[in-house]
Amino acid sequence: MPKIQVYTKQFCPYCHRALALLDAKGATVQETDISMGGPDRAEMIARANGRTTVPQIFIDDRHIGGSDDLAALDRSGQLDALLAA
Numbered sequence: 660m661p662k663i664q665v666y667t668k669q670f671c672p673y674c675h676r677a678l679a680l681l682d683a684k685g686a687t688v689q690e691t692d693i694s695m696g697g698p699d700r701a702e703m704i705a706r707a708n709g710r711t712t713v714p715q716i717f718i719d720d721r722h723i724g725g726s727d728d729l730a731a732l733d734r735s736g737q738l739d740a741l742l743a744a
Contacts (some may be wrong), residue, residue: 661719661741662719663681663718664691664700664716664717664725665678666700666715668693668694668702669692673726674713678690678714680729684738684742691703693697693719699720708722710724713722713725715718716729719741721741723728
């Protein structure tokens with residue numbers, strides 16, 4: 660199973676939606692809460708090419724984007740292939 664990292668904030672409905680989709684797929688996720696900012700937030704911004712919104716999702720260091728991007732991958736059938744790698 661690939662390494663999946665999701666940067667989130669508390670009480671973020673988009674974060675919850677992305678995590679729920681990944682959970683439904685049986686994926687193991689490393690969640691990094693950036694609610695308080697700090698070095699994890701700076702790391703996320705650097706990895707996400709300047710994007711500051713959450714969630715920011717990475718699968719095996721490939722930047723997927725946010726919740727809508729993840730859902731679009733799922734609708735197109737491409738998410739399962741990424742998770743099976």
